Amino acid sequence: MSDAPRFKNPVVRWIDHRMPIFTFLHHQQVYPTPKNLNYWWNFGSLAGIMLVIMIVTGIVLAMHYTPHATMAFDSVEGIMRDVNYGWLIRYIHMNGGSMFFIVVYIHIFRGLYYGSYKPPRELLWLLGIVILLLMMATAFMGYVLPWGQMSFWGATVITNLFSAIPLIGNSIVTWLWGGFSVDNPTLNRFFSLHYLLPFVIFAVVFLHLWALHHHKSNNPLGIDIKGPQDTIPFHPYYTVKDYVGIGVFLIFFSVFVFFAPNFFGEPDNYIKANPLQTPPHIVPEWYFLPYYAILRATPDNFIGSWVTSWLGFILVPAKLAGVILMFGSLLVLALQPWLDRSPVRSARFRPVYKWFFWIILLDAIVLGYCGANPPEGAYVVIARIATAWYFFHFVILMPLLSVFERPDPLPHSISEPVLKGGGFAPAPARAKPMEKA
Amino acid sequence: MLATGAIGAFGVAAVAWPFIDQMNPAQDVLALATSEVDISKVAVGQSITVLWRGHPVFIRHRTPEEIKAAEDVNLADLKDPQPDSDRVKKGKEEWLIVVGVCTHLGCIPLGQKQGDPRGEFGGWFCPCHGSQYDTSGRIRKGPAPANLAVPPYDFEDSKVKIG
Amino acid sequence: MRRIILAGCAAVALLAWGGATSAQDEQAQCVADIAAKNPLQHQEWDFNSIFGTYDEAALKRGFQVYKEVCSACHSMNLLAYRHLAGIGLKEDEIKAVAASVQVTDGPNDEGEMFERPGVPSDKFHPPFPNEQAARAANNGALPPDLSLMAKAREGGPDHIVAILTGYGDPPACLKMNEGMNYNHAFAAGGFQIAMPAPLSDGAVTYADGTQATLPQMAHDVAYFLSWASEPNLDTRHKMGVGVILFLIVLTGCFYAVYRKVWSDVH
Numbered sequence: 001m002s003d004a005p006r007f008k009n010p011v012v013r014w015i016d017h018r019m020p021i022f023t024f025l026h027h028q029q030v031y032p033t034p035k036n037l038n039y040w041w042n043f044g045s046l047a048g049i050m051l052v053i054m055i056v057t058g059i060v061l062a063m064h065y066t067p068h069a070t071m072a073f074d075s076v077e078g079i080m081r082d083v084n085y086g087w088l089i090r091y092i093h094m095n096g097g098s099m100f101f102i103v104v105y106i107h108i109f110r111g112l113y114y115g116s117y118k119p120p121r122e123l124l125w126l127l128g129i130v131i132l133l134l135m136m137a138t139a140f141m142g143y144v145l146p147w148g149q150m151s152f153w154g155a156t157v158i159t160n161l162f163s164a165i166p167l168i169g170n171s172i173v174t175w176l177w178g179g180f181s182v183d184n185p186t187l188n189r190f191f192s193l194h195y196l197l198p199f200v201i202f203a204v205v206f207l208h209l210w211a212l213h214h215h216k217s218n219n220p221l222g223i224d225i226k227g228p229q230d231t232i233p234f235h236p237y238y239t240v241k242d243y244v245g246i247g248v249f250l251i252f253f254s255v256f257v258f259f260a261p262n263f264f265g266e267p268d269n270y271i272k273a274n275p276l277q278t279p280p281h282i283v284p285e286w287y288f289l290p291y292y293a294i295l296r297a298t299p300d301n302f303i304g305s306w307v308t309s310w311l312g313f314i315l316v317p318a319k320l321a322g323v324i325l326m327f328g329s330l331l332v333l334a335l336q337p338w339l340d341r342s343p344v345r346s347a348r349f350r351p352v353y354k355w356f357f358w359i360i361l362l363d364a365i366v367l368g369y370c371g372a373n374p375p376e377g378a379y380v381v382i383a384r385i386a387t388a389w390y391f392f393h394f395v396i397l398m399p400l401l402s403v404f405e406r407p408d409p410l411p412h413s414i415s416e417p418v419l420k421g422g423g424f425a426p427a428p429a430r431a432k433p434m435e436k437a
Numbered sequence: 438m439l440a441t442g443a444i445g446a447f448g449v450a451a452v453a454w455p456f457i458d459q460m461n462p463a464q465d466v467l468a469l470a471t472s473e474v475d476i477s478k479v480a481v482g483q484s485i486t487v488l489w490r491g492h493p494v495f496i497r498h499r500t501p502e503e504i505k506a507a508e509d510v511n512l513a514d515l516k517d518p519q520p521d522s523d524r525v526k527k528g529k530e531e532w533l534i535v536v537g538v539c540t541h542l543g544c545i546p547l548g549q550k551q552g553d554p555r556g557e558f559g560g561w562f563c564p565c566h567g568s569q570y571d572t573s574g575r576i577r578k579g580p581a582p583a584n585l586a587v588p589p590y591d592f593e594d595s596k597v598k599i600g
Numbered sequence: 601m602r603r604i605i606l607a608g609c610a611a612v613a614l615l616a617w618g619g620a621t622s623a624q625d626e627q628a629q630c631v632a633d634i635a636a637k638n639p640l641q642h643q644e645w646d647f648n649s650i651f652g653t654y655d656e657a658a659l660k661r662g663f664q665v666y667k668e669v670c671s672a673c674h675s676m677n678l679l680a681y682r683h684l685a686g687i688g689l690k691e692d693e694i695k696a697v698a699a700s701v702q703v704t705d706g707p708n709d710e711g712e713m714f715e716r717p718g719v720p721s722d723k724f725h726p727p728f729p730n731e732q733a734a735r736a737a738n739n740g741a742l743p744p745d746l747s748l749m750a751k752a753r754e755g756g757p758d759h760i761v762a763i764l765t766g767y768g769d770p771p772a773c774l775k776m777n778e779g780m781n782y783n784h785a786f787a788a789g790g791f792q793i794a795m796p797a798p799l800s801d802g803a804v805t806y807a808d809g810t811q812a813t814l815p816q817m818a819h820d821v822a823y824f825l826s827w828a829s830e831p832n833l834d835t836r837h838k839m840g841v842g843v844i845l846f847l848i849v850l851t852g853c854f855y856a857v858y859r860k861v862w863s864d865v866h
Contacts, residue, residue, distance in 0.1 A: 035865055056456065060456055060459055063459070063460065064459075064463070074677075074678065078465065080832070081464070081678065082463040082464035082466075083459055083463040083464075084455070084458045084459050084461055084463060084464075085456075085458055085459050086459060087832045087835075087836065088836070088839070089455065089456070089459060091836075232865060236861050237861060237865065240854065240857050240862075241862075243445075243854040244851060244854045244855050244858050246854075247847055247850055247854050247855075250847050250851075251844055251847045251851065254840060254843050254844050254847060255840075258836055258840025258843065258844070259650060259840055262751060267751060267752050267753055267754050267756075268752070270748040270751045270829070280788070438860070441850070441853035441854060441856070441857050444846075444850050444853055445850060448847075451846075464682075465680070468680065468682050468720065469721055473719075
């Protein structure tokens, strides 16, 4: 249903006839969006804004930064002290990283709650996971660039993980380092890749939006769009709503940039990297803490002991098990569309799942808290329980819920609850399969 | 709605400014924008070259003959007419301070060292395309369009502060 | 017979091992007790509030303490003399401070390095030319650079004040290492610090006449070090108030437009 718009301006018509950019933009404006989206749907556009902010501030910082081990730290302080507004741009970029992850994590949990990953949006979800992975790689490398103590030692710990890979692990680590330890070659290549990956993210975001636009947005009720009565054009309704969201978000962002710029950071990173002195507690940035907790949760030879009793394999050391579990945590998240087969999308109508959603959210926070503390005493026990629960939730619980949960009755359509004053259809014994639009 | 747009536009401009201004010279670059040079040891007839803002600056302690030659030039003969008095400080006419970058395409003219060619006019000779400057640093022959630039400077005791 | 000897050896070994462990445990307990008895004291820092700015008088006093006491061992490599305009020094005062040190420059036309008086664009003159010289002069310990000290430690300026005022006699249970000093704020080093107490009452005669007690000097130098770590705080706070007020107004406008635009949807 592409009715080409007629443009009045002859220059616009000339361009559009040859390259239909204006028609494309027009379609984005009139793009039918469910009329019942709540503010949790603002976080996608906020994530896009954050990507642009990070790229712009990053490119500007790169005009003044020197990616050499002997000069990196001082060049960052030069930005803070001598470059006009350098402190502002640096603090925006530094806190922007944290903001980007806050926004994206909320965006992901929104997807988990409302079933936005369910058919036909599985690929949209997978592209999102790819974006998350790229963001994690970008953030990890970016944190190394100031070449502080945490930069250096965080890089050392995480790159060392690859040595857990059997046979080729050590060669891979040497290859990553470009030497025999994290040093200047590592810094230089991390700078190059840190500059590159955001543009890769940009491209994947484009694919993400393309997949989104094909089947349109999900909505809080989780039911399909039935017709034009269920939708409103994106512009002006959601553009103006996005502006409100951006305004509120920028206030939140500004509070940190201007009044608590080092809240998310570690004091140790204001010390120049020293290969001969390890900080007492090596901690990654907060957005990596849950994965850090999972990584350190595995007891020695944990998988090995289970596997040997079955298949007589070689023992898997705790390091490798931790790495496997850490990447596994992202894998099970990616597999959600296939693990959760419930025909009901939105948790609004899934009374049992709703509870488990809040528990898994709490679990993620608990994991983060464990990751912030040294792996000793009670923290170890809690981290193990939380890790076990994480995998139990995604791998065992979700498939079981798909079969055994009795969902609440769904409304007939998006506009129906409003037009008919909240009346819902009578409850079937089991939820009917989702109707295709 | 219009008011919101206007406020928003102001906000965008206010945000844009730091990103534009950060490309202007940083404080440490500005701090090095002035050079102080001790000229007490530069004898009459001697020339020294100093670095200022990344460029060579020629400081020549002119002989009375060089000063007279510079002052006697008919301005109508000059491609870029400028009296010598405009290019030196009153009371310190023996000091000629010019930026040592040829105004043609940027090479560094010869004439500072002993044995360097100085061209027909006793000043400087640019080896790249043959521009010749006189004892006031003015272009007399060759493709260069303008006289050698005179930087801002002030004398302080035995020193000159350039920039 | 052999069994008795073996048992005896085992008993001795166990006792020795047990004895050694209990000595370590004793030290650990001692350290834990000191930590528990000395929680971090929070000072009043007027610059920490939303409208907070640095007080120039305190900055100048703090700089005086650094210059006359701390700079003997501690470098501040990230600061240049021209940055002192930020603590309220005028151009001629900055030139005087810079000129009071000799800076290595060169090579000259003979290929030699030479000494010259400092200029404002020079970085703060370090007390030692390199790390090895610094260690050699300080029994192997390296006095850390202070440019970022207020941001590089948990607790920031509070921690700095705590260290400077934390010297005293060690408790009986703590075994002091050779050449170390007891300081009840230095948890990172087991309450033993290589630096001897740098300040005492009257160590400095303040130019503005303030009485130079130990707590006063500790406060002032921590104040100065906070500025050194974060020289743009004044601008940052001012800009922050303006930006957030602007955003509140703008968001309010956006919200009004939003309500108007959406008024025709259900």
